[in-house]
Amino acid sequence: MPNRSSRRAFLASGLALPVAASAAPAQSMTFGVLGKTGLKVSRLGIGGNVASDPSVLLLAYDLGVNLFDTARSYNSGNSERVLGSLFKDKRKNVLFQTKTTARTKDEALRDLETSLRDLATDYIDIWHLHGRNTPAEVNDGLFEAQRLARQQGKIRFAGVSMHFTMKDMIPYLVKLGQTDVILTSYNFSMPPEMEMEKHIAAARAAGLGIVAMKTMAGGFARIQRGDRLYTDNPQALTARLKQPGAMAAALKWALRNKSVDTAIVAVTDREQLEENVAATPAPLTDADLGLLAAQLDFIRPLYCRMCGECTGRCPQGLPVGDMLRILSYADGYGSLPLARERFRELPERVRQVRCADCASCAVACPHGVRVASRLRKAQQLLG
Ligand code: SF4
Ligand code: SF4
Structure with a gap:
């Protein structure tokens, strides 16, 4: 794309x-x-x-x-x-x-x-x-x-x-x-x-x-x-x-x-x-x-532009934009505790998903964000 x-x-x-x-x-x-x-x-x-x-x-x-x-x-x-x-x-x-x-x-x-x-x-x-x-x-x-x-x-x-x-x-x-x-x-x-x-x-x-x-x-x-x-x-x-x-x-x-x-x-x-x-x-x-x-x-590959175009695209139900925003609190603004606090507020079923378990990612960001690798990082850092 x-x-x-x-x-x-x-x-x-x-x-x-x-x-x-x-x-x-x-x-x-x-x-x-x-x-x-x-x-x-x-x-x-x-x-x-x-x-x-x-x-x-x-x-x-x-x-x-x-x-x-x-x-x-x-x-x-x-x-x-x-x-x-x-x-x-x-x-x-x-x-x-x-x-x-x-x-x-x-x-x-x-x-x-x-x-x-x-x-x-x-x-x-x-x-x-x-x-x-x-x-x-x-x-x-x-x-x-x-x-x-x-x-x-x-x-x-x-x-x-x-x-x-x-x-x-x-x-x-x-x-x-x-x-x-x-x-x-x-x-x-x-x-x-x-x-x-x-x-x-x-x-x-x-x-x-x-x-x-x-x-x-x-x-x-x-x-x-x-x-x-x-x-x-x-x-x-x-x-x-x-x-x-x-x-x-x-x-x-x-x-x-x-x-x-x-x-x-x-x-x-x-x-x-x-x-x-x-x-x-x-x-x-x-x-x-x-x-x-x-x-x-x-x-470009890191930061979500918040366009919302990927809403509902993850078959595992991940709120992709929200999770990318939360990750940016840690690795953009440098506040790991804040990111962890926001991550903990996500529903349990969302926190249990691991992008590493997907053979390929169904979410293609038109703006170049590497969704799967960013979310894997969020799950490792904050999960
Ligand atoms: S990940 Fe890409 S498509 Fe999804 S909200 Fe962010 S910028 Fe838009
Ligand atoms: S890799 Fe992509 S499709 Fe799989 S859970 Fe993560 S965001 Fe969803």
Whole structure:
């Protein structure tokens, strides 16, 4: 099958957009308005999936970040508790977005009470239904829970987050008209046929606030150099990954889209935070596009573009995209505990499958991801 995520296609899609001749030094945090919510939001937010050092979170606040992301399920609830205790005295200056994986109204409302308690607040700014990749994963009961919570003043705005199949989910949510904010995967690795720009622009035009996530496409440039999770030849890997500026370029790529109100990025240390803050107001340059093209060459066989085209293709019932995303927490973002935690949440029957038992793999990724070998690695590392 032809590889549709070619370097040439990537450069062509990037170069079709306005690109500045050179990067300008960052001056300060920039802000946008989050769709019809009217919330003034820093264009860089902090993602909560990877645990941040509290001092890094406070520094982010000092540097102008006002959006802090978390979820009921992150770090067994500890992510919410850390934010709650850190920002208790600054609550009116920050925006909290959290999420629930609940499948029913009652379950969702119970989750909300726990989130309110752990975030030490009496309201959530944006409350997302977490990881809803198909219309079947949202329902009237969940929307009713969001409406009720809003009437009671427990949330300000209702959101839905999604990792895959945005071409189905975004238009569906726009049509339903029950959602104020979407939190969507969006990065430079996504091929033009996913039509992310079109769907994001349509949602923004309909008044939805747009929060981007997964902007680093796996964060592969930020792994520990020489990390043996990847290879037996860490020196060769180090040479390939030495691309200073690639992650900043990835953030600039996402924020060059003016329909994107903000991007949440997980940071584990001060260096990453400062690099992201500096990148936020900076224009995307030709040099950035070159870095991203090289990055795409490296991640092509590794990183799932989240198109959802392989959904239901594995005869053993593996949720391929989800498993690849979980693996990227370990070998892209460098957080093995997080990947193990997410892997443990998969159903038992999924965790028991071994790709090594298949003579050949029935899942052919049109974007060049080596599905079977990646999933074997996930099963070895995380199972
Ligand atoms: S593995 Fe390939 S086909 Fe499946 S969701 Fe990821 S990019 Fe799409
Ligand atoms: S090798 Fe392919 S077909 Fe077999 S279990 Fe893994 S993903 Fe499914």
